[in-house]
Amino acid sequence: DSGVTQTPKHLITATGQRVTLRCSPRSGDLSVYWYQQSLDQGLQFLIQYYNGEERAKGNILERFSAQQFPDLHSELNLSSLELGDSALYFCASSIESVRDEQFFGPGTRLTVL
Amino acid sequence: GQNIDQPTEMTATEGAIVQINCTYQTSGFNGLFWYQQHAGEAPTFLSYNVLDGLEEKGRFSSFLSRSKGYSYLLLKELQMKDSASYLCAVRDRRQNFVFGPGTRLSVLP
Numbered sequence: 775d776s777g778v779t780q781t782p783k784h785l786i787t788a789t790g791q792r793v794t795l796r797c798s799p800r801s802g803d804l805s806v807y808w809y810q811q812s813l814d815q816g817l818q819f820l821i822q823y824y825n826g827e828e829r830a831k832g833n834i835l836e837r838f839s840a841q842q843f844p845d846l847h848s849e850l851n852l853s854s855l856e857l858g859d860s861a862l863y864f865c866a867s868s869i870e871s872v873r874d875e876q877f878f879g880p881g882t883r884l885t886v887l
Numbered sequence: 888g889q890n891i892d893q894p895t896e897m898t899a900t901e902g903a904i905v906q907i908n909c910t911y912q913t914s915g916f917n918g919l920f921w922y923q924q925h926a927g928e929a930p931t932f933l934s935y936n937v938l939d940g941l942e943e944k945g946r947f948s949s950f951l952s953r954s955k956g957y958s959y960l961l962l963k964e965l966q967m968k969d970s971a972s973y974l975c976a977v978r979d980r981r982q983n984f985v986f987g988p989g990t991r992l993s994v995l996p
Contacts, residue, residue: 817974864929874920876920
């Protein structure tokens with residue numbers, strides 16, 4: 775158990791819908807990262823927040839958005855869902871030290887039908 | 888473009904040593920990471936290199952040569968539980984993480 779929690783564990787929805795994935799970082803970690811992992815694309819970095827501010831932005835689609843709240847939990851919003859958005863979405867957290875060791879949550883499996 | 892290459896699959900015998908190579912071409916360099924991911928599970932951090940040289944951590948070591956855009960992960964005294972995918976990732980100058988496709992390692996008895 776990494777100490778990072780993600781909800782829900784599984785999510786099944788239809789094309790065109792909108793969903794919200796939630797992540798609670800490890801106690802004391804200020805940085806949150808979101809990743810998407812699909813069979814054909816591998817692990818893709820989406821976005822990073824540090825203490826409420828956006829720190830880095832990767833391959834995140836415009837239909838996707840994220841935020842980190844004052845209590846440091848984070849949400850990833852996915853809208854106008856397409857079949858290709860079906861994937862495992864991981865959240866990770868770190869203290870934001872030089873080594874930047876990231877601890878991954880168990881992931882949310884999203885299926886778009 | 889940004890690119891990270893790793894062998895797709897490797898096989899080794901229990902108790903042996905295996906070296907997993909990673910070559911990268913990225914927009915700047917702010918560190919290289921190795922992660923282990925067992926099937927159906929989340930990645931777990933193994934190592935971090937930002938300067939050239941070898942970092943050792945128990946049975947695992949990671950090497951970096953920035954001038955060559957090259958790293959390797961060395962696993963010693965292989966155990967069955969080391970069967971997993973190993974992901975190489977580079978943080979570029981915009982602080983984005985670029986991941987390789989992963990190397991699936993099978994450890995045979």
